[in-house]
Amino acid sequence: MDTATPPPALPRHLPPHLSAAARETFWRSLQTLNATRVVIALVLLVYLSIDSRALTTSGDFLYAQTCAAYLFLAIVFALMAAWWRRRFLVQLLSQVACDLVVISLLYTAAGGLRSGLAILYLFPLAGCAILAPLMLALFCTALASLYMLAESIWRALSGAGDMAVLQAGLYGAAFFAAVLLVNRMAARLIKQEALAAQRGVEIGVQQAVNRLVMSQAGDGIVVVGPDGELLAGNPAARQMLGLAGALGLRLAAMPSLHPIAQAYAHWRANPALHTVYVTIKPYTDPALQELAAAWSARADLAAHLKVRFAAADTMELGTERNVIFLQDVTAIENQAQQLKLASMGRLTASIAHEVRNPLSAIGHANSLLAEDLDSPVHARLVKIIGDNVARVNRMVEDILQLSRKAHPHDEPLALASLVAELKAEFDETQRLDPRVLDISRVSDVTVRFDPVHLRAVLLNLLGNAIRYASRQPSSIRLFVVGVQGRSAELHVQDDGPGISTEVRAHLFEPFYTTSSKGTGLGLYLARELCLNNDAMLDYEYRFDTGPVAVPGSSGRFVITFAQPSREDRP
Incomplete structure (x- = not known):
């Protein structure tokens, strides 16, 4: 059998849409009301001991006994609300009734309005306005007001005091106004608390959903x-x-x-x-x-x-x-490449036999035909045929190269000397000003990369750079970034417009090109050669600042070499 203590009963008169936390607030407010009642009873007893001459002899005995009984009942009410959370409305009304009776007795014993004890009525009436429905609060206010009016009228008729009916009426009107104001303010606060609790639950649920989505998101x-x-x-x-x-x-x-x-x-x-x-x-x-x-x-x-x-x-x-x-996007790019290569692999053999041999025959016949033509128009047409034959043959060579996994020479390579030789060759073949290609920041580092493969990769990257660079001094730069003992990076950068994010998403896919004269295999082959040498080729967005920055440039190709071996480290 479950012997756990049941949760406290909720006040029955409260709206059903209030949360348990909001209803618990009423019990705490009732406990505060009880604590205040104990304090008031103690103050009344202290007042008796200090100024007992303000009362008559019969009233003195009534005053002392009433205050002592009121203190005892206040303590009982406080303990009951703390340990027996049942019948909220019954407890509240019984406490308010006790307050009204005790205050009325003290009020009468002290001489009515001239005693100044009429202000004590505000204590139970305000508590009732906060914790009880409005009609009950107004009913209790009416009882207090009628008692004050009746007591004033009785004193006036008996000649025991001055005519204070008007003052009693004003007190009653003030009590009604205070009860209405406090009740409306309490109702608004309760509504705001309920709304805040509801919003708190919604925010908690939303945060839980957000945490779940963020934790499960790929x-x-x-x-x-x-x-x-x-x-x-x-x-x-x-x-x-x-x-x-x-x-x-x-x-x-x-x-x-x-x-x-x-x-x-x-x-x-x-x-x-x-x-x-x-x-x-x-x-x-x-x-x-x-x-x-x-x-x-x-x-x-x-x-x-x-x-x-x-x-x-x-x-x-x-x-x-x-x-x-x-x-x-590494996995996405690899998957796209594998899908294309899967279909391309099945075509490699047929391309080698069915396309390459007829293409060679066409190229040879075109060369013989060019020897016998004198017309410039015919020579131009023959040249177009020759150019397209060379383009198709280059595409076939690239496709065949994809199926060849050449084993690189795993020997240390001095990067600075290879780049210097490549610059001299590239400047001569492209007829460039020696200042266009800047290699001054290529440090003398040792990497592990097949020199033939690295030359092919750099020629491809420099060919793309010269196509878009302004050919101004240092418009194309090669420089090394890295710390000694760690993977070195070779950056290839030009001052041309950066590659857009849309093009970058497909940049290294085979057969993807933005040039009408390209095959779409150059960058893919360059990356494959890097991977074959345990290196990585990528296009990165970098935003340089300072005097060495290339104006208008935000991206560059980066070759990340393999980790240096122990014998390569100093």
């Missing part, structure tokens, strides 16, 4: 302040950013999150750019490795994120809160 959600302080984040965001209880820090205070901090600052200055792609490398930050040791077990080199910023509507509250939505 995308990361981070709430930040205007200075980039991390205020809240769901588990997905903590995993993407490599955080483990590191909230309260600023984005700029963590080196691995500098790309997000830069993008956030740029978005606050330019709200139109609300979506960017960044690559973060939490595993390179020693502080974060201590906070989240799981990063040390990551097999991938970086986390590629699609970052979207949104401003919360909190300005009317006098504060600024912004939300950063994070989506790890």
Whole structure:
């Protein structure tokens, strides 16, 4: 059998829509009323001991006995309300009735209105106005007012006092006004408390739903302040950013999150750019490795994120809160590539036999035909045929190269010397001013990358850069970023317009191109060559400041080399 103490009964006269917490307030108010009653009884006894001469001899005995009985009943009422929470309205009315009787006896014994005890009627009447329905409160007020009028009329007729009927009537009118005012104010407060309790429940439910959604969401959600302080984040965001209880820090205070901090600052200055792609490398930050040791077990080199910023509507509250939505697009990009490669792999063999051989015959015949043509128009047509044959042949070569997994030479490579040789070759083939391609910030670091593969990757990236750069001095830059002993990064940047977020979403997909002369395989092959050398190629949005910044540039291609081996470290 369950012997648990049942919950206290709720006042029956209260509206049914009030919550249990709101109804509990009535019991606390009744206890306050009881405590006040005890204090008033003690004050009346003290008043008797100080100024007993104000009473007649018979009244003196009545006054003392009445005050003592009133103190005893006040203590009984207080204990009953504390230990027996039943019959709220019955307890309230019995207490108010006792108050009216005792005050009326004291009022009569003290000489009526001239005693000044009429003000004591406000105590029970105000309590009744707060805790009882309005009709009961008015009924009790009418009883008190009629008693005062009757007592004044009796004294006037018996010649025991002055004519005070008008004063008694004014007291009664004041009591009615006070009861009405207190009752209306109490009703409004009760309504506001019920509304606040309802809103509290709704807010609690909404917060519970928000916590559930944020905890189960696959995308990361981070709430930040205007200075980039991390205020809240769901588990997905903590995993993407490599955080483990590191909230309260600023984005700029963590080196691995500098790309997000830069993008956030740029978005606050330019709200139109609300979506960017960044690559973060939490595993390179020693502080974060201590906070989240799981990063040390990551097999991938970086986390590629699609970052979207949104401003919360909190300005009317006098504060600024912004939300950063994070989506790890690495898996999405890999899946898109695998889908395309799955279908492309089935075509590789047929392309090699059914397309390459006829294409060679067409190209050879076109070359023979060009030797016998003298007309400029015919020569132009033959040239168009030759160009398209070369383009299709290049596409076939790229497709065939996809199926070849060449084994790189895993030997140290001096990056500065290879870049210097590549610059000389690139300046000559493109007929560039030597100042256009700036390699002054390529430090002499040693990386592990097949030189043939790295040359192919850089030629592809520089070919794209020269297509959009202004060809002004230092409009194309190659520079190394990294700390000695850690993964070095080679950045390729130009002053041309940055790649839009829409194009960035498909940038490394095979056969995706924005150029009418491209095959859509160059960047994909460049990334595959990097992956084949345990490196990573990505396009990152960086917002540089200072004298070395390229005007108008917000993005660049970044090659993150493999971790240096022990023998490569100093």
